[in-house]
Amino acid sequence: MSVNLETNAAVDKYPSRISDKPELLDRKDPVVYTEWKESSGVTKEQFDSYDKNGYLMLDSFFSEAEIAQWRAELARLQEEFRTKPKEEVIREPGGDEVRSIFAVHKQNEIFKKVSEHPRLKQLVDNLLGSETYIHQSRINYKPGFNGKEFYWHSDFETWHVEDGMPSMRALSCSIALEDNFHYNGALMVVPGSHKKFITCVGQTPENHYKDSLRKQEYGVPDQNSLTQIVKEGGIDTAVGKAGSILLFDCNTMHGSNSNITPLPRSNVFLVFNSVENRLVAPFSGQQPRPEYIATRD
């Protein structure tokens, strides 16, 4: 991998973790990269809603049979890695329970197929206006009773600073493997937040990603900016049955509260990036995170 740090610094459209004061910058990239057409895979209203709000919930996108298979595979992997050490396995803060397994699109035949699902791929490629590839994949266990909260963040802020993603031309797809209710830690999004970029304060220490996957400490937006975007856009909760998917732009502000209910909330998480937006050197000037967190090959 050959990268040029000076070049990156010159074209940094979204500088973050540099200044000691947060700023609310305007987005400099489109949200959808094509016009809507019949073959887009969603209605014109859904397409426009994604553009405007930065996310789209689609109920019953996958069948019950598909979900049952993936849930079984997830349970199998959770059991397999309960005690077995593996770099791609992230555990709950203060415990050994498996929280996430990364790079499942490479290391697991079943989830590799999910990441190549033709109907999903067509929809995503249409929104991003090009071929796409998987930037990151993971399966998340959000267990019942003690599911931890995940504080507000823009994924793009991290992918830009720590992974070197140049532009906002990526999106995430969260596939619900369990029913998502208001009360079991469902993802919250701030509608319209994808059109602003909140610069974060504080330098990033080298190799902090190992902790940040368990508990976030860098790339955390400030309370004033959060208050402002919530005042403007409100909060929406991604409630839906197992089999529903949530598509959300890489810069949509999101987070989730804890989950004390007995109901787990597991999902498959796939990040699609445009092939026109491949990673360069991290804009932090630091070493890139490992391949299983941010695909470079």
Place this chain on the structure above:
Amino acid sequence: MSVNLETNAAVDKYPSRISDKPELLDRKDPVVYTEWKESSGVTKEQFDSYDKNGYLMLDSFFSEAEIAQWRAELARLQEEFRTKPKEEVIREPGGDEVRSIFAVHKQNEIFKKVSEHPRLKQLVDNLLGSETYIHQSRINYKPGFNGKEFYWHSDFETWHVEDGMPSMRALSCSIALEDNFHYNGALMVVPGSHKKFITCVGQTPENHYKDSLRKQEYGVPDQNSLTQIVKEGGIDTAVGKAGSILLFDCNTMHGSNSNITPLPRSNVFLVFNSVENRLVAPFSGQQPRPEYIATRD
């Protein structure tokens, strides 16, 4: 205060923190202690719903002017006790921020009047079928951004074991001083859970209440029992505008998730106990908790 520990042990209808195996016991007391009548202060449907589900949400019970005054008083007290030490003031785990102030019905003129509010008192006295008095009062700050979760519990379990409340003839009233949304840590209740008593395992250490008000470790129901009652009753979230009240039976299982949103969720919390159900010695056989947590005078 003169109490007879032996007598208590003989009439303990709800033994808890004694066995090392949890049990689901049937409730041995009524829920409502009178028949519905016109003067009950709620409709027959509401009255019956409280009886059946163990809680009742009443929108716009208090006026905007009342709420504005109480919110201002709460802000004033929060400021006053930010650094001033006081036994009745409970702070956030791992921080100095004020979480709750107890005994406001005694120590604060404004909240004393709230606790004697005629329309509320009439409603409560009717449900409990007798005169009532305030067993416990507090104002709770659930701040935005880092409002902590509160794990599932039955208040009665604690009041019985630690305070010596003999029977289930008490209820709580939570007055919303802010809008309660699904996403800002609103109270969750398990409908119908008040008809079962989950015995908890583990002895209670002396004086543990000082920590338990910050973070609960004893009187915690087991996961199997919680799973069972949620399977039977589901989960309901007490969503409502400022000025709404939630009445819930002393044995209704409740808890709340964390609150990472910018929106605080403060409330006034009043526990009414029947004068026929005054405290005896704690069923734990231990020293009673202090007066500001459990009124005995």
